[in-house]
Amino acid sequence: MARIELDLAHSYKANPRQDEDYALLPLKMTFEDGGAYALLGPSGCGKTTMLNIMSGLVVPSQGTVRFDGQDVTRATPQARNIAQVFQFPVIYDTMTVAENLGFPLRNRRVPADQIKKRVGEIAEMLDMSGQLNQRASGLSADAKQKISLGRGLVRSDVSAVLFDEPLTVIDPHLKWQLRRKLKQIHNELKLTLIYVTHDQVEALTFAQQVVVMTRGRAVQMGPAAELFERPSHSFVGYFIGSPGMNFLPVTSDGNSLKCCGVPLGQARAGQSLPAGNLKLGVRPEFVERVEPHIPGALPMVLKQVQDVGTHFIWSASIDGHVVKARLAVGAGATALGETVWFRVLGDKSCIYQNEEIVA
Amino acid sequence: MSDTTKPVNQKAWFLILPVLVCVAFSAILPLMTVVNYSVQDIISPERRIFVGTEWFAAIMRDEELHGALWRQMQFSLAVLLIEIPLGILLALSMPATGWKSSATLVLVSLSLLIPWNVVGTIWQIFGRADIGLMGAALQGMGIDYSYTGNATHAWLTVLLMDVWHWTPLVGLLGYAGLRAIPDAYYQAARIDGASKWAVFWYVQLPKMRGVLVIAVLLRFMDSFMIYTEPFVLTGGGPGNSTTFLSQFLTQKAVGQFDLGPAAAFSLIYFLIILLLCFVLFNWMQRVGTQPKEGGNG
Numbered sequence: 001m002a003r004i005e006l007d008l009a010h011s012y013k014a015n016p017r018q019d020e021d022y023a024l025l026p027l028k029m030t031f032e033d034g035g036a037y038a039l040l041g042p043s044g045c046g047k048t049t050m051l052n053i054m055s056g057l058v059v060p061s062q063g064t065v066r067f068d069g070q071d072v073t074r075a076t077p078q079a080r081n082i083a084q085v086f087q088f089p090v091i092y093d094t095m096t097v098a099e100n101l102g103f104p105l106r107n108r109r110v111p112a113d114q115i116k117k118r119v120g121e122i123a124e125m126l127d128m129s130g131q132l133n134q135r136a137s138g139l140s141a142d143a144k145q146k147i148s149l150g151r152g153l154v155r156s157d158v159s160a161v162l163f164d165e166p167l168t169v170i171d172p173h174l175k176w177q178l179r180r181k182l183k184q185i186h187n188e189l190k191l192t193l194i195y196v197t198h199d200q201v202e203a204l205t206f207a208q209q210v211v212v213m214t215r216g217r218a219v220q221m222g223p224a225a226e227l228f229e230r231p232s233h234s235f236v237g238y239f240i241g242s243p244g245m246n247f248l249p250v251t252s253d254g255n256s257l258k259c260c261g262v263p264l265g266q267a268r269a270g271q272s273l274p275a276g277n278l279k280l281g282v283r284p285e286f287v288e289r290v291e292p293h294i295p296g297a298l299p300m301v302l303k304q305v306q307d308v309g310t311h312f313i314w315s316a317s318i319d320g321h322v323v324k325a326r327l328a329v330g331a332g333a334t335a336l337g338e339t340v341w342f343r344v345l346g347d348k349s350c351i352y353q354n355e356e357i358v359a
Numbered sequence: 360m361s362d363t364t365k366p367v368n369q370k371a372w373f374l375i376l377p378v379l380v381c382v383a384f385s386a387i388l389p390l391m392t393v394v395n396y397s398v399q400d401i402i403s404p405e406r407r408i409f410v411g412t413e414w415f416a417a418i419m420r421d422e423e424l425h426g427a428l429w430r431q432m433q434f435s436l437a438v439l440l441i442e443i444p445l446g447i448l449l450a451l452s453m454p455a456t457g458w459k460s461s462a463t464l465v466l467v468s469l470s471l472l473i474p475w476n477v478v479g480t481i482w483q484i485f486g487r488a489d490i491g492l493m494g495a496a497l498q499g500m501g502i503d504y505s506y507t508g509n510a511t512h513a514w515l516t517v518l519l520m521d522v523w524h525w526t527p528l529v530g531l532l533g534y535a536g537l538r539a540i541p542d543a544y545y546q547a548a549r550i551d552g553a554s555k556w557a558v559f560w561y562v563q564l565p566k567m568r569g570v571l572v573i574a575v576l577l578r579f580m581d582s583f584m585i586y587t588e589p590f591v592l593t594g595g596g597p598g599n600s601t602t603f604l605s606q607f608l609t610q611k612a613v614g615q616f617d618l619g620p621a622a623a624f625s626l627i628y629f630l631i632i633l634l635l636c637f638v639l640f641n642w643m644q645r646v647g648t649q650p651k652e653g654g655n656g
Contacts, residue, residue, distance in 0.1 A: 057546050078552045090547035093565040103561075107552035151551060 002159040002192065004031040008063025008073075010049055016061075023049045025216045026063070031160070033068075034190045036183070038203035041213035042239070047196045050213070051162050054194065055082045067159055084162040085152040088169060089144035093137040097128060100136045101150045108155075122150045125181065141169045149178070153185060160192035167202070179206055200240050212236045228283070229348060234355045237281045243313065246287065246323045248344065250280045250351075257345060260319045264345040265296040267359050279352040284313065286348040287325035290341050297341040298323075305331040316340055396622035414623035424624065426599065427607040431583060434518065434603060438582040441522050443575060446529025447567070451559070453534050464534075467527045475524075479591025482520045486592075506593060510600035517589045517601050521582060529574045536570035537563060572643045576636055583632055604628060 009026040016022050024046045031037055039047040052058040053065060056077040064073045072080050083104070092100055099106075101122055102115040110118075123129045126146045131139070136147055145166065152161050163182075167175045183206060186193050197203050203210050204224040211221045212235070219233035231237035237245030250257045250264065254275040257264045264280075267273055290297045300316035300323060307330065314325045323342055334340060351359040397415070400408045418424060449467070454460045473481070486506050488494040497504035506516040540562065548558045586605035589595065595602035595610075602610075608628065612621035 052546075055550065057549065077550045082550065084546070084550045086543045086547060088541070088543060090543050092561045094561060103553070104551040107554065107557065148547070151547075 002067040003033045004054060004160060005066040008060040008065065010053060010060040022216050027218050029218060029221065031192060031194060034192055035209060036186050036207045037194045038207035038210045039194065039196045039213060040200060040203040040210050042198055045213040046216040047213050048164055051164055051194065051196050055084045055162050056080050081159050082162060083152040083155060083158045085148050085164065085166045087165045089141060089148045091136040091144050091147050095136055096133050097136050097147060098132040100147050101154055104151055104155055118154055122154050126150050142171065142174055145169050156189060158191065160194055163195045165197055182206065212239060230350060232357045234279060234281060234352050241283055243284055243324050245281045245283050248280045248321050250278050252276060252278050259298060262298055267345065267351055271359055273351060273359055274353055280344060280349060281352055282344045282349040284324045284326040286346060287323060288343040289325060289327060290343050292341050294341060296345060297343045299339050300342055302334060302336050302338055302340050316342065393622045393625050396618050397626055400619055414619040418620040418624045424607060427602055427604050431604045435579055435582045437518055438521055439575060439578060442526045442529050442578055445526050446574065447533050449526060449530035450533030450537055467530055470524050470527055475587040476591050478520065478524050479588040482516065483592050486516055508597060510597055513593045513597060513601050517592060520588055520592065525578060529578065532570040532574045533567055536567035540566045572640065575639060575643060579639060580632060580636060
């Protein structure tokens with residue numbers, strides 16, 4: 001178990017000049033011992049690179065990796081005592097399930113009876129006790145990935161267990177079970193778990209702390225509620241939530257805001273804003289439909305109402321800017337093309353300048 | 360008829376007719392002429408006598424054949440035992456990326472590009488005690504080396520020549536097999552703390568199984584039919600120490616014009632290769648994939 005500190009940047013190119021050359025832009029980050037973390041971001045955002053740097057498969061081109069304060073930047077995965085589970089199942093074809101699970105222990109010369117005991121526990125946890133003596137190569141993709149997970153968890157003394165989108169090949173029903181299992185394992189063993197995914201539901205339900213990444217940058221780290229309510233970067237607002245945050249261009253005179261010529265009122269009582277062009281972000285959950293002509297409400301043209309089961313998503317636009325609102329009721333008598341009034345500025349709305357939050 | 364059952368229509372079989380015709384003319388008919396010779400004594404086109412299995416019985420009692428078959432078995436076995444491990448070693452030591460890998464590929468395949476009779480000639484000169492690099496060097500070291508005079512030397516030289524000529528093929532096949540292993544396997548093995556040997560034994564070798572089956576079959580068939588190189592190098596001698604089956608057969612058919620026994624033996628030769636390939640293939644497909652008993656951890 002270890003506290004992992006990163007202070008680094010990485011480029012796969014020899015001489016990086018501009019930001020685009022970097023797989024990971026300079027970042028500083030700490031993963032506390034025993035925490036459950038998720039790295040969340042779209043494909044190609046650098047999350048797997050970050051994971052591989054932590055595990056020691058990739059040496060960062062600049063900076064250091066510290067485990068409990070000790071510099072391990074150039075140490076091998078073995079020396080770091082890290083476990084990692086990959087996106088696609090990796091199994092040793094010629095071995096049985098039990099031998100597969102016990103392989104990391106056998107390589108570390110753990111006595112045979114201890115291996116057997118530990119493999120038994122892990123198999124129990126993964127519901128694979130009945131298959132221990134089967135040859136692993138003949139199993140389904142699901143079962144193979146469970147073996148890979150098991151190999152990641154079989155050592156109880158690891159610094160951290162890293163998961164690289166481990167549930168991609170697993171079918172949805174089993175996905176749920178395994179995710180709960182992982183959470184349970186985390187609570188029982190207090191291992192540091194770091195989980196890479198592009199699925200926000202997976203990240204938000206699994207982790208205590210979520211790191212949101214885009215284009216080689218870690219834009220925010222925080223618990224699920226914070227990412228939802230106060231996204232510190234507009235990308236986080238856009239990426240998390242379904243649908244994501246609405247963004248509207250606004251102008252500020254230092255105190256109150258205007259959008260498309262309509263005054264919206266003061267952002268927050270007694271809080272000053274930078275003057276000029278800003279961006280207002282509001283989640284569909286916090287958009288209010290109000291009576292016509294109420295001060296601070298935006299008149300918008302209704303474009304679409306979507307029934308998503310438990311509620312309705314209303315889409316309306318003003319000057320080509322679309323706002324989605326999550327409302328409890330359907331359109332009713334309101335026809336498409338009619339004007340509806342939305343209040344977008346409130347306690348839960350955020351204001352961005354150059355994509356960074358300012359209020 | 361319900362919607363789920365397909366109508367039975369066997370007309371598609373006609374589609375394989377062209378292939379059947381091609382194979383008939385290129386393989387089956389020529390083979391049948393051999394069968395024809397093997398069961399008749401043909402003195403002239405008009406005078407032919409059906410002799411049944413007489414030629415088969417006669418050739419199977421031939422002492423020379425026993426000698427050639429025995430030598431052939433030893434030779435093919437030696438070829439496999441040397442070339443397969445050596446080829447795997449070669450594949451493992453070839454660089455994986457960059458210009459070095461391209462350069463190595465070209466260098467390694469050089470010997471495969473040389474016509475077989477030229478290979479024989481090269482080694483004939485290479486092994487000569489007076490002007491050959493290897494022959495003269497061995498002489499210089501005090502070894503009385505002569506592939507024309509000493510049966511063991513001749514046999515070893517033919518074997519060495521085959522290793523030189525064909526190990527690269529095994530190497531290239533193995534290399535292709537190695538490159539097809541996803542990186543994740545190596546990464547997982549590193550995370551699992553596997554030693555280099557364990558990576559080879561549990562990852563690389565099992566993943567190379569497919570190409571190695573092909574390599575073993577190819578090397579077995581080719582070495583079992585070897586003709587040109589020893590013919591050029593030693594002519595089967597000294598004595599008949601390097602006379603393998605093909606050369607024995609040629610002597611019978613072309614040299615002595617014993618077409619009956621030669622045809623009978625051709626068929627037996629063909630069946631031996633078929634049988635051994637079948638056995639080898641099945642064995643290699645199964646080894647390491649059988650369900651294990653017990654085996655915990």
